[in-house]
Amino acid sequence: MSKTDLLLDVRNLKMHFPVKGSFLSKTQNYIYAVDGVDFSISRGETMGLVGESGCGKSTTARAIAQLYKPTGGEVYLKGKDLIKASAGELMEARKNMQMVFQDPYASLNPRMTSGDIIAEPIRIFQKRGLVDMGKDAMNERVEQLMERVGLSRFFKNRYPHEFSGGQRQRIGIARALALQPELILCDEPVSALDVSIQSQILNLFKDLQQEFGLTYLFIAHDLAVIKYISDRVAVMYLGLIVEISGAKDLYKKPLHPYTQALLSAAPIPDPKVEAQRRRIILTGDVPSPDKQRPGCYFYDRCSKRMDHCKTQRPRLKETEDGHQVACFLYHDPE
Amino acid sequence: MTNEVILQVKDLKTYFTVDEGLVKAVDGVSFDLHKGETLGIVGESGSGKSVTNLSVINLIPTPPGKIAGGQVLFHGKDLLAMPQAEIRQIRGNKISMIFQDPMTSLNPFLKVSTQMIETIVLHQGLDKDAAKQKAIEMLKLAGIPAPEKRIDQYPHQFSGGMRQRVMIAMSLSCNPEILIADEPTSALDVTIQAQILEIMQELTKRLGTAVILITHSLGVVAGTCDTLCVMYAGRIVERGPTDVIFEDPKHPYTKGLIRSVPRLDVENSERLYSIQGQPPNVIDLPDCCPFYPRCEKAMDICKKKYPAIANFEQGRAVSCWLYSGAKDE
Numbered sequence: 320m321s322k323t324d325l326l327l328d329v330r331n332l333k334m335h336f337p338v339k340g341s342f343l344s345k346t347q348n349y350i351y352a353v354d355g356v357d358f359s360i361s362r363g364e365t366m367g368l369v370g371e372s373g374c375g376k377s378t379t380a381r382a383i384a385q386l387y388k389p390t391g392g393e394v395y396l397k398g399k400d401l402i403k404a405s406a407g408e409l410m411e412a413r414k415n416m417q418m419v420f421q422d423p424y425a426s427l428n429p430r431m432t433s434g435d436i437i438a439e440p441i442r443i444f445q446k447r448g449l450v451d452m453g454k455d456a457m458n459e460r461v462e463q464l465m466e467r468v469g470l471s472r473f474f475k476n477r478y479p480h481e482f483s484g485g486q487r488q489r490i491g492i493a494r495a496l497a498l499q500p501e502l503i504l505c506d507e508p509v510s511a512l513d514v515s516i517q518s519q520i521l522n523l524f525k526d527l528q529q530e531f532g533l534t535y536l537f538i539a540h541d542l543a544v545i546k547y548i549s550d551r552v553a554v555m556y557l558g559l560i561v562e563i564s565g566a567k568d569l570y571k572k573p574l575h576p577y578t579q580a581l582l583s584a585a586p587i588p589d590p591k592v593e594a595q596r597r598r599i600i601l602t603g604d605v606p607s608p609d610k611q612r613p614g615c616y617f618y619d620r621c622s623k624r625m626d627h628c629k630t631q632r633p634r635l636k637e638t639e640d641g642h643q644v645a646c647f648l649y650h651d652p653e
Numbered sequence: 654m655t656n657e658v659i660l661q662v663k664d665l666k667t668y669f670t671v672d673e674g675l676v677k678a679v680d681g682v683s684f685d686l687h688k689g690e691t692l693g694i695v696g697e698s699g700s701g702k703s704v705t706n707l708s709v710i711n712l713i714p715t716p717p718g719k720i721a722g723g724q725v726l727f728h729g730k731d732l733l734a735m736p737q738a739e740i741r742q743i744r745g746n747k748i749s750m751i752f753q754d755p756m757t758s759l760n761p762f763l764k765v766s767t768q769m770i771e772t773i774v775l776h777q778g779l780d781k782d783a784a785k786q787k788a789i790e791m792l793k794l795a796g797i798p799a800p801e802k803r804i805d806q807y808p809h810q811f812s813g814g815m816r817q818r819v820m821i822a823m824s825l826s827c828n829p830e831i832l833i834a835d836e837p838t839s840a841l842d843v844t845i846q847a848q849i850l851e852i853m854q855e856l857t858k859r860l861g862t863a864v865i866l867i868t869h870s871l872g873v874v875a876g877t878c879d880t881l882c883v884m885y886a887g888r889i890v891e892r893g894p895t896d897v898i899f900e901d902p903k904h905p906y907t908k909g910l911i912r913s914v915p916r917l918d919v920e921n922s923e924r925l926y927s928i929q930g931q932p933p934n935v936i937d938l939p940d941c942c943p944f945y946p947r948c949e950k951a952m953d954i955c956k957k958k959y960p961a962i963a964n965f966e967q968g969r970a971v972s973c974w975l976y977s978g979a980k981d982e
């Protein structure tokens with residue numbers, strides 16, 4: 320992978336949320352939602368981000384989009400650090416980076432027509448002089464986008480409540496495409512959809528990627544969905560990435576004990592396969608990310624833990640076959 | 654699993670009257686549940702899975718809902734024709750339920766002990782101390798650590814997975830014959846889902862309880878259910894043993910559904926199959942096959958009449974003109 324291919328480079332990204340006591344008291348504690356995440360995405364690639372609820376997947380996406388002001392780290396989009404960027408520079412960068420959200424009911428303004436929703440990003444950038452598009456051209460573009468995502472252009476004047484969940488998600492996707500971005504951050508875009516609709520939307524994402532050369536950061540908690548859509552997958556646990564690898568390798572040969580447990584817990588829709596599977600059942604729940612731990616964050620639930628896992632934190636390191644894994648089973652403590 | 658049928662649902666119809674018209678949420682559903690069997694009901698949202706099971710225990714809010722026809726025979730007695738006082742003796746006792754969201758089905762103001770003891774005292778006639786002992790024992794079986802301490806806590810002090818364990822303990826505390834689990838793991842993470850499904854299977858097997866498992870996840874069904882009913886727009890379109898249906902799905906909807914789920918264990922480099930179109934609006938559905946606008950094999954007859962049930966070996970039944978056409982025409 321050459322340097323020029325790199326579109327997004329995230330280094331040691333941290334997002335800590337203060338937990339306040341009462342109104343006047345000082346900040347008492349922090350939730351370490353994302354606690355030092357490193358990864359990069361090259362142009363045209365789909366990076367899957369998978370993990371259980373509360374592991375910091377969505378926070379990572381939002382911190383990249385600068386919807387939160389990250390506590391620390393660097394986020395380079397096409398070589399420019401977004402965290403240090405000025406408001407103007409950030410605006411310019413956002414033209415290149417759009418988001419699709421999970422809940423197609425909450426992410427569309429109920430008082431705007433679908434046409435207005437899709438045109439809104441263009442309008443916003445036009446006001447600031449970053450896009451130059453006439454009224455007719457904008458109309459034309461909205462209609463093209465609607466048809467591209469599988470909605471009739473005659474639905475332009477309808478309101479979100481007149482659409483089904485799958486159709487709403489298509490509106491959200493059209494809106495994300497309006498400014499012709501290179502990177503789309505997809506935060507659980509198919510989790511709220513039924514199975515038959517989910518596969519339609521997944522295929523739409525794939526088609527759009529080929530057609531427009533898009534790059535995706537694709538978040539989901541469903542491992543099979545991630546496997547289908549991604550080129551590479553990062554597995555998160557408690558605000559940290561524990562493993563990154565090519566999608567196929569990860570499923571064939573998961574290295575981190577957490578990845579292994581996660582994969583074995585995911586049900587497979589085939590009774591014959593299910594009857595022969597041996598599950599690794601993890602004990603306990605995901606701990607709360609309210610404190611930083613000296614050792615491995617997975618220590619309490621790990622079946623292969625060793626003594627030094629409790630006192631030293633493993634870093635994400637490359638193994639021979641291109642896997643990156645943060646576990647002392649694969650490299651020695653420093 | 655034995656051959657004794659404990660619950661027989663016959664041509665169940667539940668309709669809701671709304672401003673826009675009549676919603677036939679459940680429209681002629683029939684199935685049998687055998688002793689100790691785990692029966693799965695799958696379908697997409699709005700297909701009538703939950704309404705079917707609320708109708709079985711006669712919990713449909715009336716109005717707007719109304720059970721418009723059919724019978725639910727529990728050991729030969731019709732639950733739908735029973736007076737309220739009598740069905741209350743069965744509900745929560747012989748037939749109990751687990752719902753999707755354990756936070757909304759547990760009372761947040763009452764300690765877990767209060768809620769569990771209430772059920773046990775009411776249905777089993779034990780005194781309070783004995784009931785508490787029984788409750789602690791059940792929590793322990795459901796895999797809750799230190800149950801003697803946890804029992805005096807409030808629901809918010811439990812995590813999602815733990816709350817669902819409390820629900821399981823509570824619903825099994827009266828040794829029910831049937832457990833109805835409505836999307837019991839849909840709100841949970843995969844690792845917790847695996848824990849809950851395992852504990853549910855283990856406990857119901859030990860107690861000999863039959864389970865009706867409602868879910869939208871084909872993966873969950875594949876791992877847990879003996880028999881399977883696939884619902885679409887208020888009707889069961891295909892029914893049969895789980896492994897046979899997965900091996901050789903007959904109804905085009907079942908086929909499409911199975912093919913459109915991405916799989917972990919297969920090299921899926923090729924494009925995922927997807928069923929075209931949207932699930933139908935169930936308001937004022939015409940009396941034809943509701944799947945025909947999305948069906949690849951739709952024929953003229955599909956637009957005119959709802960297909961009769963075609964029976965196959967091993968207790969399989971399919972409602973599709975591809976199979977029932979020849980006999981009727």
